[in-house]
Amino acid sequence: MSVRAVNERGLRLEHVAIHLGGRTLLDIDRLIQPGEVLTVMGPSGSGKSSLFAYIAGFLDPAFNANGHIYLDGEPIDDKRPEKRSVGLLFQDALLYPHMSVGTNLLFALPGGLTGRTKRVKRALEMLSRVGLDGLFDRDPATLSGGQAARVALARTLLAEPKALLLDEPFSRLDAPLRKSMRQLVFGLVRERQIPALLVTHDREDAEAAGGPLVEIAPARS
Template identity: 60%
Template sequence: MSLGLGLKDVRITLEGRELLALDCMIAPGEVLTVMGPSGSGKSTLLSFVAGFLTAPFTAEGRIELNGADITDAAPELRHVGLLFQDPMLFPHLNVGGNLLFGMPPGGRARATAAGEALARFGLDGFMDRDPATLSGGQASRVALLRLLLSEPKAALLDEPFSKLDRHLRGDIRRFTFERLRDAGLPSILVTHDPEDAEAAGGPVVELAI
């Protein structure tokens, strides 16, 4: 079995015009960075991998995750975690509720695990906090932790650092990539920022319109 995320002869088109063509294997803990201007197909690639691609875009090729073909699988069965520009925490749930939402069933042990994970992320005692009271860096860490606790087999990152203050960006960037490596998740990062690509440390694909 081949571990990692495989993009096998993937080709994405818009009304007959090819936006991108990729054939690569992303190893566990590796981050593939996809760069390019708006409209080049970066986020469309993430939609295809996550299972959300819609018309007028079309895609060919296969997506394999740890040896399984997930090309036609429903999004909720792909075991792919998503991290966006905004943390997208549920405003009606506290921090603990946000973390528990995506976690596999496990009774009271889930809350214990969530609390311990918050402490490891430097957020000890944050279980009952309202997301609206979090700083940008704190919210980003909670969003990343929510992704990791959902036990995905791969991660997709859509410009997750672009809205952070510059003084926070470097720390959160390093923190994120370290945790993805520790978890052994093959990941795809979409970004405009060369510093993101450098920090990710993996292969880089540059797209053009």
């Protein structure tokens, strides 16, 4: 392990490089501090989503990756995706359609929280936190786009991630909802002191995130 990664809080990307067919798509060396959002911008095919996938643990085998990922000083790039303590938010909410809103949330809760009463209470508290009181028993198919996005956020946070990856999470929302969701997501990142990585095409997303910005140039050979 790198000396600088020992006992370090946050998400460390140590000389992480993504390659495809002999081309280097990106090369990044950064520490994302607790409560900070690092925004990565670049054209399509520049490697943004591949970086996201590498950190999360599901990089397509067509790509090669070098470098290491540390979360609070612990290497995670050799761990299975479900063991990395990394939460994911995508463009689509990806709620389980055969479950109610509440069951979607209960499914995400850590196994260490036992007893249905306690688990339901935690889920209801999170629903209230994202402004969705009274929707515990709702069918996800009846939700608006903004409501579904907030349920997805609540589900991700209930899993108690130590880092958060955001892949264009606001792109399918209309302008007013986009603004309110940015405020909600970035506010909770700061409140909970979670290091977060945002990949986006939207410069307004980067400005709202308020953290450092990395712009990726077109891939080189």
